[in-house]
Amino acid sequence: MLQQYAGIGAMLIIAIVFPIIVIAISSIVRPKKAAKYKYETYECGLETQGETWVQFKTNYFMYALVFVAFDVETVFLYPWAVKFMSLGTFAFIEMFIFIAILVIGFWYAWKEGALEWN
Amino acid sequence: MIKTQEISINMGPQHPSTHGVFRCVLQLDGETVTNITNHTGYLHRGTEKLAEARTYTQVIPYTDRLDYIGAMLNNTGYVQTVEKLMGLEIPERAEYIRIILQELSRIANHMLFVGCYALDMAGFTGWMYTFRDRERVLDMLEMVCGSRMTFSFMRIGGVPEDLPEEFFPALRSFLDDFPKMIEEYNGLITGNEILQARSKGIGVLSKEMALAYGVTGPNLRASGVNYDVRKAEPYGIYDRFEFDVPVLENGDCFDRYYIRVLEMEQSARIIRQALEQIPEGPIMAKVPKVIKPPVGEAYHLVEGTKGLLGYYIVSDGSTKPYRLHIHSPSFVNLGVFPEISKGHNIQDTVLILASIDIVLGEVDR
Amino acid sequence: MENINLFVLLANWLRQWLEGVGASPDVIEVVMDVFGTVGALVFILLNALILVLLERKAAAFFQQRYGPNRWGPKGVFQTIFDSLKLLSKEDIIPKAVDKWVFKIAAYLIFIPAILVFAVIPFGEGMIISDLNIGIFYFVAVASTATLAFLMAGWGSNNKYSLIGGMRSVAQMVSYEIPLVFSLVGVVMLTGSMKMSAIVAAQTKVWFILPQFLAFLVYFIAGHAELNRGPFDMPEGEQEIVAGPYTEYSGMRWALFFLAEYANLVAVCSIATTMFLGGWNPIPGLGFLPIPTYVWFVLKVYFMIMLFMWTRWTFPRVRIDHLMHFGWKVLIPVSLVNILVTGIGIKIYQWMGW
Numbered sequence: 001m002l003q004q005y006a007g008i009g010a011m012l013i014i015a016i017v018f019p020i021i022v023i024a025i026s027s028i029v030r031p032k033k034a035a036k037y038k039y040e041t042y043e044c045g046l047e048t049q050g051e052t053w054v055q056f057k058t059n060y061f062m063y064a065l066v067f068v069a070f071d072v073e074t075v076f077l078y079p080w081a082v083k084f085m086s087l088g089t090f091a092f093i094e095m096f097i098f099i100a101i102l103v104i105g106f107w108y109a110w111k112e113g114a115l116e117w118n
Numbered sequence: 119m120i121k122t123q124e125i126s127i128n129m130g131p132q133h134p135s136t137h138g139v140f141r142c143v144l145q146l147d148g149e150t151v152t153n154i155t156n157h158t159g160y161l162h163r164g165t166e167k168l169a170e171a172r173t174y175t176q177v178i179p180y181t182d183r184l185d186y187i188g189a190m191l192n193n194t195g196y197v198q199t200v201e202k203l204m205g206l207e208i209p210e211r212a213e214y215i216r217i218i219l220q221e222l223s224r225i226a227n228h229m230l231f232v233g234c235y236a237l238d239m240a241g242f243t244g245w246m247y248t249f250r251d252r253e254r255v256l257d258m259l260e261m262v263c264g265s266r267m268t269f270s271f272m273r274i275g276g277v278p279e280d281l282p283e284e285f286f287p288a289l290r291s292f293l294d295d296f297p298k299m300i301e302e303y304n305g306l307i308t309g310n311e312i313l314q315a316r317s318k319g320i321g322v323l324s325k326e327m328a329l330a331y332g333v334t335g336p337n338l339r340a341s342g343v344n345y346d347v348r349k350a351e352p353y354g355i356y357d358r359f360e361f362d363v364p365v366l367e368n369g370d371c372f373d374r375y376y377i378r379v380l381e382m383e384q385s386a387r388i389i390r391q392a393l394e395q396i397p398e399g400p401i402m403a404k405v406p407k408v409i410k411p412p413v414g415e416a417y418h419l420v421e422g423t424k425g426l427l428g429y430y431i432v433s434d435g436s437t438k439p440y441r442l443h444i445h446s447p448s449f450v451n452l453g454v455f456p457e458i459s460k461g462h463n464i465q466d467t468v469l470i471l472a473s474i475d476i477v478l479g480e481v482d483r
Numbered sequence: 484m485e486n487i488n489l490f491v492l493l494a495n496w497l498r499q500w501l502e503g504v505g506a507s508p509d510v511i512e513v514v515m516d517v518f519g520t521v522g523a524l525v526f527i528l529l530n531a532l533i534l535v536l537l538e539r540k541a542a543a544f545f546q547q548r549y550g551p552n553r554w555g556p557k558g559v560f561q562t563i564f565d566s567l568k569l570l571s572k573e574d575i576i577p578k579a580v581d582k583w584v585f586k587i588a589a590y591l592i593f594i595p596a597i598l599v600f601a602v603i604p605f606g607e608g609m610i611i612s613d614l615n616i617g618i619f620y621f622v623a624v625a626s627t628a629t630l631a632f633l634m635a636g637w638g639s640n641n642k643y644s645l646i647g648g649m650r651s652v653a654q655m656v657s658y659e660i661p662l663v664f665s666l667v668g669v670v671m672l673t674g675s676m677k678m679s680a681i682v683a684a685q686t687k688v689w690f691i692l693p694q695f696l697a698f699l700v701y702f703i704a705g706h707a708e709l710n711r712g713p714f715d716m717p718e719g720e721q722e723i724v725a726g727p728y729t730e731y732s733g734m735r736w737a738l739f740f741l742a743e744y745a746n747l748v749a750v751c752s753i754a755t756t757m758f759l760g761g762w763n764p765i766p767g768l769g770f771l772p773i774p775t776y777v778w779f780v781l782k783v784y785f786m787i788m789l790f791m792w793t794r795w796t797f798p799r800v801r802i803d804h805l806m807h808f809g810w811k812v813l814i815p816v817s818l819v820n821i822l823v824t825g826i827g828i829k830i831y832q833w834m835g836w
Contacts, residue, residue: 004615007601008598009516010513010517011516011598011601014524015593015596018593019590019738023589026570026572030571030573030734032573033573040577041579042729044132044133044724046128049127049128050126052641053640055122056123057122057148058148058649058653059653060652063657074667077667078619078676084671084674085674085832086674103818106814110810116803117802117803134721146646149646149649238721239798240721242542244798250548312713312799312800315804316798316804465722465799468721
């Protein structure tokens with residue numbers, strides 16, 4: 001079974017090597033002319049105003065928390081989906097209870113305003 | 119409690135959507151704009167001072183460079199002020215030609231606005247559609263005066279040349295196609311769900327605030343004030359035409375956008391009437407070779423593309439104006455921008471700026 | 484359908500030749516994989532070349548203009564010259580950036596873009612590794628692209644990039660869930676996550692019919708995952724100039740660009756595989772001597788045209804509308820879809836079909 005992943009390993013290596021080769025080729029071809037203002041950060045043609053690396057407000061913080069719950073759910077959901085046809089009614093109902101718990105959590109997050117961008 | 123910091127960011131002068139070289143500094147808390155500071159002056163050319171060293175006729179090309187999107191109106195405003203100062207009477211035909219060209223210029227400006235408004239929310243296709251049609255307007259203006267942007271067409275005392283033969287069929291076919299174009303814009307841009315969701319209730323400019331800040335033009339009318347110089351204090355021969363002044367109530371971005379679409383229709387209506395009524399006759403009044411207005415001063419208002427455009431000229435009796443002052447609508451309208459965009463998203467800020475419709479040549483003069 | 488497939492034939496010859504030379508089975512497998520990968524890479528690069536031109540031509544068509552028409556007949560060589568130009572462009576790395584993060588981000592964006600092609604069945608027997616978790620692998624690998632965006636945004640030390648990077652995380656994280664949920668229905672119908680099994684299950688009925696809702700959800704979420712208009716929030720050129728790409732230039736920028744188009748092909752390929760019957764011919768047209776990979780490419784290009792159509796029609800949505808739509812509309816809808824699919828399957832089973 002692991003042999004299947006050899007293909008992915010080969011792909012990974014090529015995916016890493018290809019951009020390196022391309023940039024290497026480009027570094028041979030491209031000009032390298034230093035100029036004073038070329039290496040300034042772009043901010044509409046002016047010097048930057050203050051710091052960039054600050055404690056930036058990530059508006060999606062609450063979304064990210066809810067996302068984690070859902071992402072874990074997908075991990076459980078896929079095996080269930082695969083075996084769905086052969087599972088009995090019990091597993092079927094059980095899964096819906098599982099989803100229902102999540103939906104309740106989702107509803108709670110919604111009600112509490114975690115799904116608002118502000 | 120988690121603490122976050124605000125960042126301040128330059129938007130402009132080299133920014134894709136500040137419509138020229140306008141610069142503002144945004145204070146951002148996340149993506150929410152908490153404060154905006156306007157910085158203008160990157161395109162300052164000293165038009166008013168330059169005019170003091172030019173003869174009255176030589177000033178005309180400078181007025182083109184104010185609102186270069188609707189330059190015909192600037193020309194007209196200036197020459198009408200000088201005519202007022204000199205007490206000149208303009209031949210009938212020249213008046214009609216002026217009306218037609220002015221309103222065409224207004225259509226060209228509003229088409230650009232509609233397109234840019236779409237473009238500022240990445241509606242690239244809408245932009246292309248309006249530019250396709252604007253091309254026809256500019257072609258017509260090119261037939262008249264050989265230029266597509268800086269016309270310098272109006273003269274003190276009339277217009278230098280009559281409308282060419284090929285202009286009339288082109289204008290008629292344009293007017294015939296015009297309702298279809300508006301329908302297309304309404305389908306592609308106005309009726310778009312995303313556009314409506316993004317512009318309704320955004321950047322609301324209340325009636326009181328608009329009056330307090332001296333906002334004029336379509337922006338004022340979108341806030342529910344019925345004031346159009348063409349109706350309120352008719353100049354030229356605007357009192358002869360039948361047209362409505364569209365007024366909308368909400369004062370949000372959508373109204374400021376949609377009122378321009380409605381105004382285009384009214385402009386087309388004026389052109390249709392002018393085309394029917396236009397008489398034959400001379401196009402230039404008897405004007406002395408050297409223009410020397412009597413000592414005095416004159417202030418004249420026209421309804422520019424962006425709002426109330428005023429020229430104030432003081433004459434000392436020489437061939438050059440003693441003082442020229444220009445009241446430019448964009449500059450005044452821009453003042454309201456920081457106020458109405460506070461608390462909005464950075465995306466909305468761009469949209470609000472687009473909806474105010476500034477042109478930097480006029481802001482900085 | 485036997486022996487039509489040129490690529491499978493070539494692969495078999497290569498395999499036989501290797502066996503004739505006396506290579507061990509493991510070596511043969513690795514060599515075959517390398518060849519498959521190179522084939523996929525060529526496919527991606529060719530597609531990117533074609534797609535850039537196609538996009539510009541499609542945009543020109545929608546906007547009633549000509550589009551590129553200078554280089555070659557109808558401008559067909561435009562992208563080739565463009566890529567040569569990009570190759571010879573100076574690589575500017577601003578002083579203020581975090582050099583490592585900045586550089587690595589450009590490579591990192593490219594890796595998932597290529598890796599997802601491992602599980603895409605281009606035609607009958609044309610899949611690099613037919614994993615038994617196929618679709619799950621796609622979802623898992625594709626989601627790592629978020630990291631590269633965030634790295635590019637943060638590493639650039641540019642405020643526009645920073646905002647763009649943050650937006651891209653918000654958007655991709657939010658739309659991953661509906662995307663994943665929309666694919667669950669297909670897996671339930673097939674009973675396998677293996678790509679070949681999913682394609683094989685669609686010989687009679689394509690899953691777009693029983694899973695139309697899921698297809699819609701996937702299509703919309705796909706736009707967001709690809710950062711394409713109307714959800715091109717991270718790039719948002721009108722507000723944040725170019726988002727995470729602002730400071731990139733030359734070939735590094737081209738890598739981002741290439742990854743974007745590779746992702747477009749990947750998402751459309753998955754849509755084709757999951758909903759449009761993969762490489763199966765259109766029902767009723769199976770008698771035509773058209774190779775399976777041609778069917779596949781045709782369907783992928785149909786999907787790509789749909790993506791282009793939406794991009795060039797709609798303006799950009801606002802970020803809070805986007806999040807609102809993702810969380811409050813798409814997720815409930817995709818959950819309902821799973822529910823309905825489950826009940827439907829059970830009803831079918833009880834009825835004894």
